[in-house]
Amino acid sequence: MKEQIYFGTYTKKTSQGIYHAFLDTDTAQVSTPQVAITVENPTYLTITDQTLLTVAKEGPLGGIAAYELADDSYVLTDDALVAGPNPCYVAFDKKRSLVYTANYHKGQIDVYRLNNDKTLTLCDSVVQTGYGHGPRKEQDGSHVHYTDLTPDGRLAVVDLGNDTVSTYDISAEGKLAPVSILKTKAGLGPRHLVFAPDKKTAYLVGELSSTVSVLDYDLTTGAFYLRQTVNTIPDDWTEHNGAAAIRISNDGRFVYVSNRGHNSLAVFEVLDGELKLIQHLTTHGDFPRDFALDPTERFILVANQNTDNATLYTRDQETGLLACCQKDIPLPEGVCVYFN
Numbered sequence: 001m002k003e004q005i006y007f008g009t010y011t012k013k014t015s016q017g018i019y020h021a022f023l024d025t026d027t028a029q030v031s032t033p034q035v036a037i038t039v040e041n042p043t044y045l046t047i048t049d050q051t052l053l054t055v056a057k058e059g060p061l062g063g064i065a066a067y068e069l070a071d072d073s074y075v076l077t078d079d080a081l082v083a084g085p086n087p088c089y090v091a092f093d094k095k096r097s098l099v100y101t102a103n104y105h106k107g108q109i110d111v112y113r114l115n116n117d118k119t120l121t122l123c124d125s126v127v128q129t130g131y132g133h134g135p136r137k138e139q140d141g142s143h144v145h146y147t148d149l150t151p152d153g154r155l156a157v158v159d160l161g162n163d164t165v166s167t168y169d170i171s172a173e174g175k176l177a178p179v180s181i182l183k184t185k186a187g188l189g190p191r192h193l194v195f196a197p198d199k200k201t202a203y204l205v206g207e208l209s210s211t212v213s214v215l216d217y218d219l220t221t222g223a224f225y226l227r228q229t230v231n232t233i234p235d236d237w238t239e240h241n242g243a244a245a246i247r248i249s250n251d252g253r254f255v256y257v258s259n260r261g262h263n264s265l266a267v268f269e270v271l272d273g274e275l276k277l278i279q280h281l282t283t284h285g286d287f288p289r290d291f292a293l294d295p296t297e298r299f300i301l302v303a304n305q306n307t308d309n310a311t312l313y314t315r316d317q318e319t320g321l322l323a324c325c326q327k328d329i330p331l332p333e334g335v336c337v338y339f340n
Helices: none
Strands: 003-010 017-024 034-038 045-048 051-057 063-070 073-083 089-092 097-103 108-114 120-127 144-149 157-158 164-170 176-183 190-195 199-206 211-217 224-232 242-248 255-262 266-272 274-282 288-291 300-302 308-314 323-332 334-339
Touching: 003 051, 017 051, 045 089, 051 073, 051 089, 051 164, 063 097, 073 120, 089 144, 097 157, 097 199, 120 323, 144 274, 157 190, 164 190, 176 224, 176 308, 190 211, 190 242, 199 242, 211 274, 255 288, 266 288, 274 323, 300 334
Parallel strands: 144 190, 242 288, 288 334
Antiparallel strands: 003 017, 003 334, 017 034, 045 051, 051 063, 063 073, 089 097, 097 108, 097 144, 108 120, 144 157, 157 164, 164 176, 190 199, 199 211, 211 224, 242 255, 255 266, 266 274, 288 300, 300 308, 308 323
């Protein structure tokens, strides 16, 4: 079986935009990625109903763009670009036809409607103010890094700059209303969040602290509560590291985190509601910014940004453990991995 993969990239060196490849699950090989869409700095993307939504940039303008996928073609249907830096995350709300973006540099959440004709209409913008800032040099103010849905249809917002995880209610018109806020340990530098299948447990990766935290989520109030925090790197690692992407298996038994600096994937088993580290393994490249499980969950594919390569692993679905099966897949400036 062949599975489609899309890669988001930076376009600071040789990359031309969004790349496309296939994973052959029978041979455990990824084809050489090819340029699919020429666009500037498409650092994060998602796909829904034959529409690809991506972060985009055009000179001094930043925002998002929508492309229709049809017959191996990519047709730009609309973009929403404004002066200033582009966002770093994009998510789609199928029930409400809304798109949510996180703008790291502006500390801003934007909400768009994806109309029936695949155009975009801005519904709301919220700047995270009044929450202070963290103690680290990267935490000079609000830096929103993640905006995505909770299991009960609220919006979870992760802010690296002020060490917060916020929850917002979302109206049918796409307006946001604050519900709850969790203040993490100072300097944690939260980046991304994933939910367990029970809908009441979430896992929060701390970029600046190289940690992952177990959070309890209250479906009634929309509030998060801290249960546990563990390290994603060995205790004797003294060089720089930034934890990056976090994923969870569909059965909720295993959590995976990438480490940029240590250049590894950390594998955790969920035991009695808490995390236990069971494996560290190299990504065979530098700065693994993102990775993803394929739809069968028999493979994990990681993108190494600084060495322009991707690495494929087989995954034991019973033990959660990984083994490298293909490395040095050519991928320029890869920062996002998406299986369609």
